[in-house]
Amino acid sequence: MAQHILGVDEAGVLLEVILHMGTLAAILVYFFDDLKQLLLEFIKGEKDAKNSVLFLIIATLPAVCAGLVLQDTIESTFTIAIVKWMFMITGLVVGGTYFFKNRPNREMVLMIAFCIGLAQTFALLPGISRSGITISVALIMGIQHQKAAKFAFFMAIPVLFGAGLLQAISIEPQSNILYTPLIVGFISSAVTGYLVISWLLDVISRGKFYLFSLYCFVVSFLAFTFIS
Numbered sequence: 001m002a003q004h005i006l007g008v009d010e011a012g013v014l015l016e017v018i019l020h021m022g023t024l025a026a027i028l029v030y031f032f033d034d035l036k037q038l039l040l041e042f043i044k045g046e047k048d049a050k051n052s053v054l055f056l057i058i059a060t061l062p063a064v065c066a067g068l069v070l071q072d073t074i075e076s077t078f079t080i081a082i083v084k085w086m087f088m089i090t091g092l093v094v095g096g097t098y099f100f101k102n103r104p105n106r107e108m109v110l111m112i113a114f115c116i117g118l119a120q121t122f123a124l125l126p127g128i129s130r131s132g133i134t135i136s137v138a139l140i141m142g143i144q145h146q147k148a149a150k151f152a153f154f155m156a157i158p159v160l161f162g163a164g165l166l167q168a169i170s171i172e173p174q175s176n177i178l179y180t181p182l183i184v185g186f187i188s189s190a191v192t193g194y195l196v197i198s199w200l201l202d203v204i205s206r207g208k209f210y211l212f213s214l215y216c217f218v219v220s221f222l223a224f225t226f227i228s
Contacts, residue, residue: 017168022192077126
């Protein structure tokens, strides 16, 4: 179907790249000031900024390594049967943050960053929400709500860029690409991503992140009920 819409043999991969870039653009725009400040402080050699960058690198490595080593295995999991269960698992993990909502806050350290990074590797599986699983683990480990969300979205930047780049490299050059659907896909992904970030941060700031589990459970239930 996607091939007929876009007019290329590898339309599915091309469209996925565009959607990745749209989501990446949403994160960059939404957190532009924070990212700019982090970059400037890092260049100046400020300790907190250097630590933040180090934590992001440590948190990113597990997903990068898993994606490169297990690419074929991961692609084989993209089936409805697995997606149903992955939505259920995401719901259970996100819902589990309810029991840790009053936990004393902790500062980010290398071990916590690494554990959040390990959680991100599971988001390579279909149906596992990347933001859901990483924010949940950060909250469970005691990271303050807003810091957990910001760290999770910052983690997405190299992952989305890397995934998009690898997919783009795999696409054979085409001369019959219809650009209008791609532009629409990019804009839709960027706008939706921006709105979702805004909504999610609002929910998290009110300590209600566990409610996101209801969405996961509903999607899982509908999949089990209506999709064989």
